[in-house]
Amino acid sequence: MDPVIRTTSLSKHFGDLKAIDGLDLEVPRGSVFGYLGRNGSGKTTTIKLLLDLIKPTSGSATVLGYDPRKETVAMRQKIGYVAEGQKMYGWMKVRELIRFTGGFFRSWDDDLAEKYCERFELDPYAKVKTLSKGQNSRLSLLLALASRPELLILDDPTMGLDPISRQEFLGDIVRAIQEEGRTVFFSTHILQELEQVADWVGILDRGKLIITSPVDELKASVKRYELTMEGPAPTSVEMEGVLRLASSGRDLIVTARGEPGVIVNHLKQAYNPLSIEAVSLSLDEIFAEIVLGSGEGHAAYVPLVEEKMLPGEQIDQEVES
């Protein structure tokens, strides 16, 4: 089956800044694809390229079989889009905005819009500017869903929401996905929320796609191996798939991607540790390991003391440095 989104060497440069650099991405039909990346990694730029809101510097893309550059209107008829911190016309009432948006789509379903309006507890007569951030996000989702799109593109839709609103919003998304069985391309930098809804994940860093994989497969293949050595731990490990190393005294921690049994055997044979334990990681931790390890094009070595920090703190520290 053809992927819903396919990009080939897609690049977007803003002067010297390579916002997207040779992106080769495939999003399977029917998947909920989580597009992960730190702030400024190129997530929004990718989405704007896919929607033809900006022109690529080079490369090509197809979305639902359409060329975004040449078949923009036909393509957008089949896409629901929620932008990051989406601003809408504050002077319109909710029902006016729904009617206004519906006028653009051939497949717009007024009954569905009304149903979502009730479910999301939106007052049709309220002015958009009086809505809270959570209500604003729900209205954006309503407008994206009521045209019954084949592809739903959500660009960091929960940004700025409090944790409760975020959970409610994610619940709305999950229900909408379950009801319709559509493809969802979901960009975020908050991993816990992606873990709840995504079945595929793509990790973007500094404009480059580092990894694309089903979430379960990624979680099964990326593990942290904690080794205790007889003598001082080595500061480098010769092995394929190593994402990050950390050592202190006799303790060595290797984060690696691959078949766990094969990796454990390799580590045992190569370093003969006193003990070795494979620890499963959350998506949040996997993301941190992959992104932190991708910086120099090889597995990054860090002193073990940093391992005591939370992954989020490590990211922040990396950004600041």
Place this chain on the structure above:
Amino acid sequence: MIFWKEWRSLRLRFAVLAAFYGITALLLPIGSYREYIIFDVLYLYLIMWGAGLLFIPAILGMDAYVGERDQETEDFLLSKPMSVIKFLAAKIGLRFALTLLLTGTIIAITLIRVSGPGAPLYLSTPPYLIWYVTLSIIVGQLVVLMVTVAISVRAPFQSTALIIGASLGAVVAGLPLLDSTWQLSMLQAPWGSFWLLMVLLVLTSALASTLLVTREAGRSVT
């Protein structure tokens, strides 16, 4: 739908413009110039009106595109299944229709007062002159509107498009105005109307600025 949305965002501005221009057209002291009843006086009047009328498309068109950027609704609108050309055509089309409506009404009021029954130039106004000046104004308005909208696509602020559009309107209208006043050599008579027109323009500019500031303040609050 785009027409409806544009009309909703323009209707207050349009109403205020209609009120200013309409009242001024009704109050112009045309009857007091009986001693100067010659075609040139009428010509001068119409040219002055032309100068004023060329500001209408500048004021209506200043936010055509940059307004979306100011409200941060640019992506929301442009991500809809419609080409940018159609969006711009709809925006320009509605603004031009409103400009024509307002201009037609004002010119009709002025002509009735200048050449209608009981007026000083009744039956003496040559139709070709009326058509010539009217068409000149309309073409001038279309040029000003297109330039203002084009500027609003690139301009960082609505005021930039307004200033450049209004300046263009002033230049387009100013040259024949100066020419006609020079030829008439009787500047005292039309000065009253000229100053009235200037007051109108200042008030209109003040109104436009107030609208901009109010909108800006509203955005920062919400």
